[in-house]
Every structure is written in C-alpha cells, then in structure tokens.
Amino acid sequence: GESVGLHLPTLSVQEGDNSIINCAYSNSASDYFIWYKQESGKGPQFIIDIRSNMDKRQGQRVTVLLNKTVKHLSLQIAATQPGDSAVYFCAENGGATNKLIFGTGTLLAVQP
Amino acid sequence: ETGVTQSPTHLIKTRGQQVTLRCSSQSGHNTVSWYQQALGQGPQFIFQYYREEENGRGNFPPRFSGLQFPNYSSELNVNALELDDSALYLCASGPSLGVGNTIYFGEGSWLTVV
Numbered sequence: 001g002e003s004v005g006l007h008l009p010t011l012s013v014q015e016g017d018n019s020i021i022n023c024a025y026s027n028s029a030s031d032y033f034i035w036y037k038q039e040s041g042k043g044p045q046f047i048i049d050i051r052s053n054m055d056k057r058q059g060q061r062v063t064v065l066l067n068k069t070v071k072h073l074s075l076q077i078a079a080t081q082p083g084d085s086a087v088y089f090c091a092e093n094g095g096a097t098n099k100l101i102f103g104t105g106t107l108l109a110v111q112p
Numbered sequence: 113e114t115g116v117t118q119s120p121t122h123l124i125k126t127r128g129q130q131v132t133l134r135c136s137s138q139s140g141h142n143t144v145s146w147y148q149q150a151l152g153q154g155p156q157f158i159f160q161y162y163r164e165e166e167n168g169r170g171n172f173p174p175r176f177s178g179l180q181f182p183n184y185s186s187e188l189n190v191n192a193l194e195l196d197d198s199a200l201y202l203c204a205s206g207p208s209l210g211v212g213n214t215i216y217f218g219e220g221s222w223l224t225v226v
Contacts, residue, residue, distance in 0.1 A: 031211055034214075034215070036217075042219055043218050044155065044202070046114075049212075049214065089154050091154075093212075093215075097167055097168030097209065098145055098160055098168075098209065098213060099157045099160065099168055100147075100157060100204075104152075
C-alpha cells in the first residue's frame, strides 16, 4: 500500500546550525509533496511544497529536495532557531482528491 | 492564521455517545477534508467534501459521517463513540480539487472518549 515514512523520529540540533529532515515515500506515482510543521497543541502549518517535475525548491530559510530515483524527500532548514522546534511531517498528495498521506513525523529539538 | 476555524477546541464524551465537530473553511475554498490524528501519529485522512458531496474517503467506518453546507463550512459526526476515537480531529480546506493545491489546516478539536 501507499506509505510515507521518515528515517529519523527525533533530530536534535544546536541553534544556528542547519537541519535536515528526511522522508521516504513508496508510491512512485505520487506527484506532489508537502512539508508541514506542527507545534504542540496546534494544527499542521504549511511550510513548503514541491511537484514531481522539480528536484529542488527554496523558500525562506527552507529548501525541499526531491529525489524520485530513490523516492526520497528532504527538508533543509538553514540557521535553525528555537522557534523551529516542532514535529515535521512530510505528506504526499496524488489523485483527484486532496487526500494527504502523512508519515509519522520527526521531532526537531533545537538546543540553545 | 490559516483562516480555517474549528469548534469546539476540546471536549469529553462518554463511550457510546455521538459527537459533532464543526469547521469553517478559508474564504474562497470549496473543498474540506477531515483528518484524525492520534497522539504521536501523523494525521489520517477520514474523508473530503467538495460542493456539498463526499469526494473520497479513507479507511474509517460508516459511523464517521460528514456534511458540507452551501457556504462550504462542514461538520464531522461520529456515532457510537469508542475509546480509540480519542484523538485530535483536524479540518483542512483547499481552493479546489486536484493535485498541487495548498491545503490549510485548522487548529483541531481535541476529543477525549471516556
């Protein structure tokens, strides 16, 4: 079946360092991917997305990389700040509906 | 702020009871979907509504049902509550069907079944 999973359940980084959160997906037909940030007690917050016809997309301090050959997605956060501490989910969206398939998430802990 | 609002924010129900959760979508969005997020898990798709009709359903039993109204707001109803229904219920809205539309989530409704 379809699944989107994460390699690392917890990532601890020092403030100011760069963070890389990884995600593997299994459905090679998926053509749209999204990263969400979820802070404690809140709903998922959209960070950045990428279509399958791209391999890189940049936002403010964030970059998403897509490697379709190995079905791998990553989120890079530059100069990580304490406010970046949260659970990060990758999600896959394909087909006629807006159904999102989420992984289990990675907890990013930023140490001051 | 995503413009997606949900109510109530927290509620406690007894096993066997019924619950109704409400969602107002972002202005201009005509699709609404609902997700269940158990503690420590990623959100799981329940179903989606587009123009007042169900358009896609996840692996949830029929006691999970919904409605979408002409103003695109939505309700999630769960009958015969079970302890395992305790979770955060998330509503998300999008501008239309199809791949590539950014989907925005509300803050969720925390349901505890005792």
